[in-house]
Amino acid sequence: MKLRTELRDARRGLSLQRQAKHAAAIARHLLDSNLFSEKKVIAVYLCNDGEVNLSATIEGLHERGHSLVAPRMKAGGYMAFYELERFVSLETNAWGISEPRATNSVESESLDVALVPLVAFTDAGDRLGRGGGYYDRYFQHCDTFMVGIGHELQRVPTLTPHRWDKSLDAVVTEKGWRLCSGRAKTCLSLNSQAIQS
Template identity: 30%
Template structure:
């Protein structure tokens, strides 16, 4: 399947999800992530904050559970830069002040910058993924560029509300593959 077709179909299905189903799937993602990965052994975890109007997985569930369990991992979140091409990353703590940007995504204010080489794992947003670990995002390439800046051994973990498709036919060398993907039903390793 082609990325553009997968993107349109996935966005339509996601927007049609009732709030209670989105919450259920997000809870399953949080549970599977914390049960199947040694999150407490990581020094830095990069996590995206959800865009509510896109019905993205509620990563706040993961963040709050990490804080509740007092896991020693530090969290960082991305901020889209004024060039519209790149991301910078900032430390997120329970005391971090957040302000909504033009897309409604909360962004940290006055937080310390964290650099891509520091991350042990990155939670990667996506709309669809295939059985080989390729993913379809919103098509801007933010995460492909960002992941290339990380250390080669960084663990790239997709969070998907749906199971994989068999194959994304127009994946190319510039697409950074996932190491694993968490769905409400399972964890897939690649």
């Protein structure tokens, strides 16, 4: 898909300084929200391919006592989430992506919030990933609160979702939050400057 290639190239083309600035702004938007006011089990990702680096967010969530999990790729186009322990070294898979050790796996039903990477997003909460369908398959039958994490340049007017695509409840970029679902608009109380329309 041409759009996927163009947007992956665009995010990889961001300077290290711009990437760091976006990551810091996104961490601030996330940690200043009430989404993490109570202890939760939170799925995060470990960045690759120009995705937003969540290191500052992960550190902030660990400091607040949340349980964090991150994905490991499995055969057959599947993934599983494992506990992301603080100060424990990561492993690198065959694609050069960092992963947690395969020690304590977590069932999908126990995940309260998922911070997920994306290639493109719409204001309606449609998400375009890399094309493997890993996240869509994993979260297909879960009620996890889905937050897409991306750069503002990944915003597009429309996408044509497939019936199996998992919609996002909200998206956070360096510019702030976009609330996409009814439950996001109901449960999140945010500083008005943090909400993009």
